[in-house]
Amino acid sequence: MNIQTERLENHNARFTVTLEPSQLEKAKQQSARKLSQKYNIPGFRKGKAPYGVVQRFFGEPAILEDAIEILGNDVYKQALEESGIEPYAPGQLENFEADPEPKFTFMVPMQPTIDLGGYRSIRQPYSEPTVEDDQVDKAMRQLQEDQALYEESTKPVEMGNRVTMELYAKIVGEEGAEDATAEAEHTHEEGEEHDHEHDHEHAEGEEHDHEHTHAEGEAHDHEHGHDHDHGLGGNEFIHEHSAVMVLRDENEEPAPGFRQAILGAAVDEERTFELTYPEDEKEYEEYAGKKAEFKAKITKIENVTLPSMNDDLAARITEKEEKPLTLLELRMRTRENLQESTKQQAKSNFAGEALDAMVDGATIAFPEEMVEDQTENYLERLDQDFKRQGLTLEDYMRITGKQRDELKKDYREVAIKNLKRALVLREIRQVETIDVPESAIDAEIDKMLLQFGDQAASLRGMLDTPQMRENIKNDLMEQGTLDRVVAIAKGEAPALNAPA
Template sequence: MKLETKPRDDHQVNVIAEFEPSDLEAYMHRAARQISERAKIPGFRPGKAPYPVVLRMYGDEAVREQAIEILVDDKYPAILDEAKIEASGAGKLEDILSTNPPKFSFLIPLAPVVTVGDLASIKKNYEEPVITDDQVEKAVKNVLSSYATPTDVDRAAKEGDLVKMELSAEYVKAPEGEEKEFIAKTPHQAIIGENDMRKETWPFEDFSKNVIGMKTGETKTFTHAYPKDDPVEKLQGQKLEFTVELKSVQELTLPELNDEFVMKIGQFNSVDDFKAYLRRRMEADAKAEYDNTYFDDLLDQMVALCSFKYAPHMLDEEIHSVQHSLQDTLAQQQMDVDTYLKVRKLTMDELVEKELKPVAVRRLERSLLVTEISKQQKLELSDEELESSFNQTVNEISMSYDMKRMRRTISNEKLSQAVAFEAANRAMNRKVLEYLRDMASGKSAEAKPEKKAAKAKMKPETESAEGEAKPKKAARAKKAGAEETKPAD
């Protein structure tokens, strides 16, 4: 086998492989045997038709095409080994340059290369949030309010009341191409001054506080200026005039907080038990929110110090993943992609280039950095870490999906393997982030008892969610123009 390699600028390499004529001849016989096993050839049992008979019936070209497919599948791993190529995905058979001698041109995507900068130069304190007694008491009151008894009152509305109203809104100055009316008359209800666990966000934060002092039957008009970074594009930097007619005011009578009450609403033995549960949940939520913000910023800073080279297919796959996530989000809002594009006044190509691609680049480069750190630091997972992550992943999947439906479509063995991979990747991701956090915060490495390392080291390749990685897949060659099968997100 003779090989000629030609590197390309897009982190792929062209490889021209030339074989001996006898190689193709041998594979012609194998191809003919395979054809005879599948086809019904009069006078012969499956797989027993002589080579000349198969050639006469199916033609030299058809047999040669099948032979080339078998040859490429067999020889492709040897091509990678001899050319010392580490591929990041399936290569493509771009062209058959000659059949005598057999000479083929392949396009092979190279494994990503990450040049890590001076990550130790980044300093960022890590201060785990603390939940105060006052916050717990507010949370208790929030729970009580959800079991409150509403009573109509003939007085002005005040904070804590349940109010029902009819509202409408229009632009003070409508943007070009938009109608002046933004919200047609619509019913709305809220508890004035919603609590921290249920913040009022529509039509804007603390909207209901504008009806404080109003009585049933009264109407009020007021304006609100939206910030330029408002998540609703049509509202960014706009001022709206709202008109509200108050329909009713109800005072909420909270139930008495005692052991009997908490036993009714959950598996709690006492008020103290209930408050301890709330504190644990609040601490977990606060830590998760803090960690998301902390690691988002830390990874962005670290990625900026590094350089990345990766083949186009890796970014394409990440864009596909981001697009799939968008479709899921839209489906939850009862909207499809076509409707979303019409509302946004974008084509799919514009959406991909302006919005999905930047997100995909960010996710991919973060994932590549996490992978590289795990390799450089030779991080391993203990059996205890894997078991803990596996149990947590199973619990989350059980709560998020219909397990019975999943078991009908996926075998128990494949489901277990998928959960195991996901759990291992999550655990490795956490381990890398903890390492980076300790480095950035200046936390000295504390002596820890050695844990038995798990037999399998995870080497994540691409990200499935921000910072989370998928296991690397074995590469093989495919024909140019053939569509690569991608796993469902």
């Protein structure tokens, strides 16, 4: 047996394996015996028909096909062991030649390789964020709105109302690839910043968007038979069946001018209009300077009666706590929570920028199969997101007129970007020997159980399972690696192999 290994530019390996003719003949004899044992051949008991009879009965191609399979598995394993190559996925038989000598050609996608280069020399400027009084004011107003009295109104929309609507928006003149990129970049993958807090309860000082808060008692439309052609024909970056907004100048809106565009609308009235985002990339990111088409159908209008901002309100908000807070104490805690969440967001953004710089300085190679797997994962998650809105990926493809391959093409660029980030992050974790002790997993489980109060003890068994512990460990290891990325970029990382 002669094995030749060729490493290709696309991070695949090609094995060319040449055998002695006698090895193929032996495999053909085995193939013929298998066929005679499996099938009835007239005049012979199963497994007793001679080779020539089997050949005439089934034909040489059938015997050869099975012989190639018999030989191929063993040949591939030997080639893999001899080459020392670690495959990312099973190899494929690319070609077989029987003459003049049996020759197998296999194509094997290889595991990715990452050279981090001088990643430890990366430095990024960092400034500690501050919380301004207007941010605290806004958070306090949100808490006030949470305690408001809402009464349905029959009058047209006016400022101060809470409005529930079907809301759709898309960028004018774009075909959707950018939307796919934006959606994928918000899908959690290893190497992307995400919030590792498992407690998603709204707390004082945490940002939350009233535009996408569903009113109490309202149901989402999750019927898959619902006609979703009421949107804007696909490519929407907003597709909400029950978007909710409280119309106040200090509250956020989907785009500048949106509130004014729906003023005066009645229940069941539908309005379509265009708004242009200001040229402010820091504020509006990928939408800066672009024109968007909006469609809003009003489904409910409510008058809002806000409670007075006083100690009674603070006591009502914190009534389940051991000691209810005064308004001043609530404001102080709100500022502290905002400071912490702002700090965490700034740290997350800083980690992302530092990681991207490390990716730019690294040498990374991976096979196309990894990109294919990444894009398939995105489409699966996109399908799950659509199902939560009462749609399916098939519905989206029908609305947009796109085939699956076209969607995968839309996601390709961001799949490659996030794949590189994930691979670099994984390599940093290995080089920096980031690990998570069992005590840290226990502490995280305790933290998760805090939100359940008196029921925590009874729920521990649901969270303290091998699978859940493994998931928590992976999350903590990723966060630990991102913390190390931050430390490196600040110039504060410990020396390699030094105690963390």
